[in-house]
Amino acid sequence: xxxxxxxxxxxxxxxxxxxxxxxxxxxxxxxxxxxxxxxxxxxxxxxxxxxxxxxxxxxxxxxxxxxxxxxxxxxxxxxxxxxxxxxxxxxxxxxxxxxxxxxxxxxxxxxxxxxxxxxxxxxxxxxxx
Amino acid sequence: xxxxxxxxxxxxxxxxxxxxxxxxxxxxxxxxxxxxxxxxxxxxxxxxxxxxxxxxxxxxxxxxxxxxxxxxxxxxxxxxxxxxxxxxxxxxxxxxxxxxxxxxxxxxxxxxxxxxxxxxxxxxxxxxxxxxxxxxxxxxxxxxxxxxxxxxxxxxxxxxxxxxxxxxxxxxxxxxxxxxxxxxxxxxxxxxxxxxxxxxxxxxxxxxxxxxxxxxxxxxxxxxxxxxxxxxxxxxxxxxxxxxxxxxxxxxxxxxxxxxxxxxxxxxxxxxxxxxxxxxxxxxxxxxxxxxxxxxxxxxxxxxxxxxxxxxxxxxxxxxxxxxxxxxxxxxxxxxxxxxxxxxxxxxxxxxxxxxxxxxxxxxxxxxxxxxxxxxxxxxx
Numbered sequence: 001x002x003x004x005x006x007x008x009x010x011x012x013x014x015x016x017x018x019x020x021x022x023x024x025x026x027x028x029x030x031x032x033x034x035x036x037x038x039x040x041x042x043x044x045x046x047x048x049x050x051x052x053x054x055x056x057x058x059x060x061x062x063x064x065x066x067x068x069x070x071x072x073x074x075x076x077x078x079x080x081x082x083x084x085x086x087x088x089x090x091x092x093x094x095x096x097x098x099x100x101x102x103x104x105x106x107x108x109x110x111x112x113x114x115x116x117x118x119x120x121x122x123x124x125x126x127x128x129x
Numbered sequence: 130x131x132x133x134x135x136x137x138x139x140x141x142x143x144x145x146x147x148x149x150x151x152x153x154x155x156x157x158x159x160x161x162x163x164x165x166x167x168x169x170x171x172x173x174x175x176x177x178x179x180x181x182x183x184x185x186x187x188x189x190x191x192x193x194x195x196x197x198x199x200x201x202x203x204x205x206x207x208x209x210x211x212x213x214x215x216x217x218x219x220x221x222x223x224x225x226x227x228x229x230x231x232x233x234x235x236x237x238x239x240x241x242x243x244x245x246x247x248x249x250x251x252x253x254x255x256x257x258x259x260x261x262x263x264x265x266x267x268x269x270x271x272x273x274x275x276x277x278x279x280x281x282x283x284x285x286x287x288x289x290x291x292x293x294x295x296x297x298x299x300x301x302x303x304x305x306x307x308x309x310x311x312x313x314x315x316x317x318x319x320x321x322x323x324x325x326x327x328x329x330x331x332x333x334x335x336x337x338x339x340x341x342x343x344x345x346x347x348x349x350x351x352x353x354x355x356x357x358x359x360x361x362x363x364x365x366x367x368x369x370x371x372x373x374x375x376x377x378x379x380x381x382x383x384x385x386x387x388x389x390x391x392x393x394x395x396x397x398x399x400x401x402x403x404x405x406x407x408x409x410x411x412x413x414x415x416x417x418x419x420x421x422x423x424x425x426x427x428x429x430x431x432x433x434x435x436x437x438x439x440x441x442x443x444x445x446x447x448x449x450x451x452x453x454x455x456x457x458x459x460x461x462x463x464x465x466x467x468x469x470x471x472x473x474x475x476x477x478x479x480x481x482x483x484x485x486x487x488x489x490x491x492x493x494x495x496x497x498x499x500x501x502x503x504x505x506x507x508x509x510x
Contacts, residue, residue: 035145037157037159037160037161037162038160038161038162038463040436040461041434041435041436041461043435043490059435059490061435061436061461062161063161063162063165063367063371063436063460063461063463064156064157064161064367064370064460065438066435066436066438
């Protein structure tokens with residue numbers, strides 16, 4: 001079974017969000033990395049780029065395919081994870097820790113309410129099989 | 130979607146399934162990289178039951194096939210196989226296939242899954258136009274047959290245990306490991322008769338086994354059991370694709386199609402101009418003599434970049450950079466750890482060491498044309 005930490009918010013498109021004050025850290029879920037397997041390349045947004053919720057914000061590539069990673073919330077990119085660019089396998093081995101993608105300064109914190117909680121996300125990935 | 134007789138076996142193994150040429154097939158069981166490395170270092174088994182089989186028999190089968198296929202089928206002894214192409218009158222490729230000569234006046238064509246209907250239609254049309262159609266029996270036996278590929282350098286250590294006795298047809302070897310490259314034998318297995326050929330699509334030594342559909346799951350299970358101590362893994366179409374891309378074998382629908390000739394695709398070796406007329410000959414002879422306007426090249430990315438993918442534009446390099454072609458296959462090479470691919474470019478860019486660029490999501494990344502194969506495997510002896 002996929003790991004779905006209780007302290008995170010989730011997007012239907014399999015990104016997770018960890019909020020600390022006005023900064024949100026974004027990555028892809030354990031379920032997503034398991035579906036992709038063998039992540040070989042990660043492309044992150046430019047620093048200071050303004051993202052709108054739902055924008056294609058990053059790309060994660062497995063051996064087989066390239067997949068978009070969507071911004072779960074709107075705001076300015078304040079930090080990108082260079083470690084995951086250098087070592088894309090971190091997405092597979094530590095999707096919620098060292099495998100994070102970028103940090104964003106929330107421009108519309110009310111968007112967080114429309115994200116899924118851990119139970120809801122768990123239900124989504126369980127029903128999708 | 131169609132399913133092979135091994136579908137429930139794949140489900141039991143937890144395979145991830147995808148659509149391929151109208152079939153629901155395993156793309157991977159654990160990971161493409163792990164399965165790829167298993168085939169390069171040890172062994173792997175693939176379900177290739179989706180591929181088609183056409184039986185061509187009768188006193189005129191040889192003459193019919195020799196004017197329908199590009200390679201010289203007269204060179205096939207009983208119990209041998211050859212790679213060959215089925216071309217249209219423009220020299221474009223209807224399909225690429227393996228022809229087994231399984232008896233005197235008896236041939237088995239192993240064709241691509243996505244081309245079964247098109248090939249059978251084309252062969253039937255050709256047969257109608259053939260001057261001695263009564264001497265040929267054409268039969269599409271795809272639905273009745275299953276097939277597996279057992280590939281990798283360690284396969285030779287356990288494959289003999291698949292058969293209880295010597296071959297009963299084809300090349301009459303005492304045991305499968307005695308088959309040489311492109312030889313095929315009929316063997317007995319648990320009450321069924323199988324064709325086993327020393328062929329493959331991975332660049333590694335190995336065998337392909339064609340069996341009646343009802344027998345194929347027993348073959349699959351037996352190979353899994355025999356190969357396990359040697360590191361054999363079940364492998365999906367994902368690894369099949371990365372393995373064949375590394376050794377630059379064309380895939381129909383990517384490198385080959387009805388608008389592309391074998392000469393452009395770099396498989397002119399399998400076009401025999403020293404035989405009588407065959408479909409597509411005029412165009413292919415002209416291209417062999419006078420050259421082509423585009424050629425299939427292999428390339429490697431030279432800097433860290435996203436892997437190249439099919440349909441990405443290929444650019445020339447330097448100040449006068451222009452788009453010169455398109456990627457047909459591309460992936461991260463599990464053996465080399467870099468992006469690799471195949472694509473068509475004009476001949477002046479086809480020489481190894483030519484710098485090119487691959488456009489990836491609007492940005493161009495440097496690459497270089499390399500000799501084929503991109504990766505040197507351990508081929509059939």
